Amino acid sequence: MKCLFLTIFILTTAVSAYAQDYKATLAKMPIYAESAEKGVLVDLVKAIESQSGEKINLVIEPFARSLHNVVSGKADFHMPLIAIPGIDMTTLDYDYSTETIFHVNFVLYTKKGSNISIDKLQNSKVETDIAHLPYFNFPIKGSSNLELSLKKVSAGRIDAFIFADFASDPLVKKNNLTNIKRDLFKVYDVKIIIPKNGAGGKTDKFLSETISKLKANGTYDKIMGPIEMPYDNWQL
Structure with missing residues (x-):
C-alpha cells in the first residue's frame, strides 16, 4: 500500500513539474478586450487555452501597464502590439511573436x-x-x-x-x-509580445503551434474575422 501511495505521489509531482500555467495580459480597449469576459482577443486567448489544454491566467490592464507586465516578468505574453518593419529590436524591451495575429x-x-x-x-x-x-x-x-x-x-x-x-x-x-x-x-501587422532575448521562446512556440491548429479547424477565422478588415471610409 505504501508503495502504491509513493508511486501516485511521484507521478502527481512529475505531472505538476511539467504542467505549464501561462500568464496573459491584454490591453483594455473597445472591441479587443473590454473585460476578462468580453472582447475579440479575450475570445482568442480562451480558444488557445481550450485548444491546448494549458491553463492561461488572464488579466486586462491599461495598454502601457499590460505591455510592462511582460517587460517586468509578470506575464508570459501581451496582446496586441503593432510591428514596425525594420525597427531596431535592440532598442525595445521585448520581442515580437513569430505569429502575426491580425492586421490593423x-x-x-x-x-x-x-x-x-x-x-x-x-x-x-x-x-x-x-x-x-x-x-x-x-x-x-x-x-x-x-x-x-x-x-x-x-x-x-x-x-x-x-x-x-x-x-x-x-x-x-x-x-x-x-x-x-x-x-x-x-x-500594420499585429503581433503578440513576449519576453526579450529568447526568454519567451517556449511561449512563442506554444502560441504558434496552438494558433496553427485553430487556423486549421476554422476557429481562428471565426474569432478574428470581425477585426481583420480593410480600412472603411465610413464617413463618406
Whole structure:
C-alpha cells in the first residue's frame, strides 16, 4: 500500500513539474478586450487555452501597464502590439511573436477644416496611445485615455490623434464627434509580445503551434474575422 501511495505521489509531482500555467495580459480597449469576459482577443486567448489544454491566467490592464507586465516578468505574453518593419529590436524591451495575429488600420484623426495631413505632422500637436510612442519618427505625445484624446481633437486642443480604427472609431461614434475627419495613416501587422532575448521562446512556440491548429479547424477565422478588415471610409 505504501508503495502504491509513493508511486501516485511521484507521478502527481512529475505531472505538476511539467504542467505549464501561462500568464496573459491584454490591453483594455473597445472591441479587443473590454473585460476578462468580453472582447475579440479575450475570445482568442480562451480558444488557445481550450485548444491546448494549458491553463492561461488572464488579466486586462491599461495598454502601457499590460505591455510592462511582460517587460517586468509578470506575464508570459501581451496582446496586441503593432510591428514596425525594420525597427531596431535592440532598442525595445521585448520581442515580437513569430505569429502575426491580425492586421490593423492606424487612422489619423483630425478636426474637419484644420488642413492637418500626414505630411504636416512634424510641426503639429499629435497624440497616440502612450505604449506606441517609439513607433513614430516625429514629435508625438502619449495618451492614456483614447476617448479624451479624440475629444481634444474635436475641441481643437490638439491637432491630431493616431491610433487603431477598431479601438477609436467606436469612441468617435459613441460621442457623436461629427467634426472629426478620418484618414488612413498606415496598415500594420499585429503581433503578440513576449519576453526579450529568447526568454519567451517556449511561449512563442506554444502560441504558434496552438494558433496553427485553430487556423486549421476554422476557429481562428471565426474569432478574428470581425477585426481583420480593410480600412472603411465610413464617413463618406
